[in-house]
Amino acid sequence: MSKLKLSSTNATGWCGISQHSLMDLPWVQELHFTHLKIAIAIDRMFPVMPSGPIPAQPGDTLYLSNLDDMIGARVFTPTIYFYEPAADMNSSQKPVLKILCDSLAEVLVPYYPLSGRLRETKNGKLEVFFGPNQGVLMVEAHSKMALADLGDLTVPNPGWEPLIFKFPDEEPYKVLDMPLVIAQVTLFSCGGFSLGLRLCHCICDGLGAMQLFRAWAATAKAGTIIAKPEPRWEREIFLPRNPPLVKFPHVEFMRIEEGSSLTMTLWQTKPVQKCYRVSQEFQSHLKTLAQPDDVCTTFDAMAAHIWRSWVKALDVRPLDYELRLTFSVNARQKLHNPPLKEGFYGNVVCVACATSTVSELVNGQISDTTRVVREARLNVSEEYLRSTVDYIEAVRPKRLEFGGKLTITQWTRFSIYESADFGWGRPVYAGPIDLTPTPQVCVILPEGKADHHGTVVVCICLPEAAIDKFTEYLCMMDSSNASHI
Numbered sequence: 001m002s003k004l005k006l007s008s009t010n011a012t013g014w015c016g017i018s019q020h021s022l023m024d025l026p027w028v029q030e031l032h033f034t035h036l037k038i039a040i041a042i043d044r045m046f047p048v049m050p051s052g053p054i055p056a057q058p059g060d061t062l063y064l065s066n067l068d069d070m071i072g073a074r075v076f077t078p079t080i081y082f083y084e085p086a087a088d089m090n091s092s093q094k095p096v097l098k099i100l101c102d103s104l105a106e107v108l109v110p111y112y113p114l115s116g117r118l119r120e121t122k123n124g125k126l127e128v129f130f131g132p133n134q135g136v137l138m139v140e141a142h143s144k145m146a147l148a149d150l151g152d153l154t155v156p157n158p159g160w161e162p163l164i165f166k167f168p169d170e171e172p173y174k175v176l177d178m179p180l181v182i183a184q185v186t187l188f189s190c191g192g193f194s195l196g197l198r199l200c201h202c203i204c205d206g207l208g209a210m211q212l213f214r215a216w217a218a219t220a221k222a223g224t225i226i227a228k229p230e231p232r233w234e235r236e237i238f239l240p241r242n243p244p245l246v247k248f249p250h251v252e253f254m255r256i257e258e259g260s261s262l263t264m265t266l267w268q269t270k271p272v273q274k275c276y277r278v279s280q281e282f283q284s285h286l287k288t289l290a291q292p293d294d295v296c297t298t299f300d301a302m303a304a305h306i307w308r309s310w311v312k313a314l315d316v317r318p319l320d321y322e323l324r325l326t327f328s329v330n331a332r333q334k335l336h337n338p339p340l341k342e343g344f345y346g347n348v349v350c351v352a353c354a355t356s357t358v359s360e361l362v363n364g365q366i367s368d369t370t371r372v373v374r375e376a377r378l379n380v381s382e383e384y385l386r387s388t389v390d391y392i393e394a395v396r397p398k399r400l401e402f403g404g405k406l407t408i409t410q411w412t413r414f415s416i417y418e419s420a421d422f423g424w425g426r427p428v429y430a431g432p433i434d435l436t437p438t439p440q441v442c443v444i445l446p447e448g449k450a451d452h453h454g455t456v457v458v459c460i461c462l463p464e465a466a467i468d469k470f471t472e473y474l475c476m477m478d479s480s481n482a483s484h485i
Contacts, residue, residue, distance in 0.1 A: 273435050
């Protein structure tokens with residue numbers, strides 16, 4: 001085969017490869033964000049309560065499944081949504097905050113568990129409990145800055161952190177006795193605004209969160225409650241078996257003593273968040289290279305390529321150390337006994353885990369790594385989910401394990417932009433802001449444009465010294481032969 005070489009790198013950060021200019025291969029664009037400090041003033045904080053009666057009284061509790069209660073779900077998922085000033089906004093309309101609060105109060109009637117709190121019961125198991133004057137937390141803030149002052153709103157920026165509320169001196173991973181939804185509306189001088197959300201992962205997974213968000217947005221847009229499909233709690237469908245029956249080793253939860261340089265390299269240096277826009281053409285080309293024998297998905301190929309590029313860039317040692325790649329698999333369509341009812345918004349994800357030695361990742365072919373990722377994904381079945389529930393019941397892991405691990409989270413399957421039209425159009429950006437607190441996490445995001453044509457944004461953390469190498473490997477500029485990447 002002809003040798004591949006770098007075809008161009010211009011001021012916008014585009015990079016790619018060409019085969020002696022006989023064909024234009026796809027592109028990856030390195031994205032850059034503005035380093036900024038956003039000055040905001042918090043005007044008030046107040047609870048939003050359900051607007052009508054709910055089927056829960058103070059003292060009542062709700063069961064959470066072990067999928068809701070697994071250690072990785074005991075977090076708040078922060079997201080930010082930016083909205084430009086609407087052309088038809090005028091003084092005769094309701095203020096943005098009132099529309100959001102009124103519609104949220106309406107939605108909290110069918111989604112009443114979100115107005116409760118979490119507490120631990122025997123053996124550290126979580127449950128939702130209801131007390132007086134709970135509700136969700138709404139924060140009203142303003143800034144003298146305009147949206148234009150925030151730089152490129154299509155690139156996740158850690159500098160947006162002040163737009164998502166945290167309590168002063170809040171403990172990391174605190175979920176007990178916290179509002180399960182925390183929303184901050186920040187009004188900018190230009191008339192635009194941001195909606196910063198923190199939603200407790202114990203209550204819903206990504207698809208469940210989108211169901212809730214669609215109901216909130218549709219209700220705001222219509223001025224009357226719209227909650228379709230009807231939300232279902234029904235967490236008892238995932239009760240553990242008695243006695244628990246664990247049929248798989250569940251390497252994803254095992255504590256592995258860090259015997260490589262990977263974790264130390266990331267945590268001892270201040271990691272930098274890097275983002276790359278990856279075209280559909282590049283993904284298709286990568287998928288073709290990754291599946292000479294087996295049929296794989298685009299995610300399989302992308303996850304394998306990112307994992308390999310990351311490990312190569314970090315120059316992980318020793319070569320015989322076994323690393324882990326974990327990612328969530330939606331198990332909704334895998335459930336048949338009984339099938340899951342429409343409207344269920346709890347956690348229905350399993351953590352798939354692919355393992356490979358450093359040497360296999362660095363020196364092997366992408367097709368080999370893709371096969372490992374594909375097999376881990378296909379291993380998630382209904383029985384695997386039931387075994388996960390029973391494993392958590394029997395062992396109840398207490399800490400997140402980072403040893404030799406990269407976790408990839410795919411947000412492209414969520415209709416995050418389509419679900420967030422409250423009547424002011426699609427947000428300019430919708431998604432996370434800062435991965436550096438958990439630098440062993442990579443997120444694959446959908447492009448914000450309505451006509452994105454399958455383009456995705458890959459966000460990952462790296463030490464400053466490894467950025468150039470990772471960019472080179474991700475763009476496949478290091479390849480002397482396309483079949484051996």
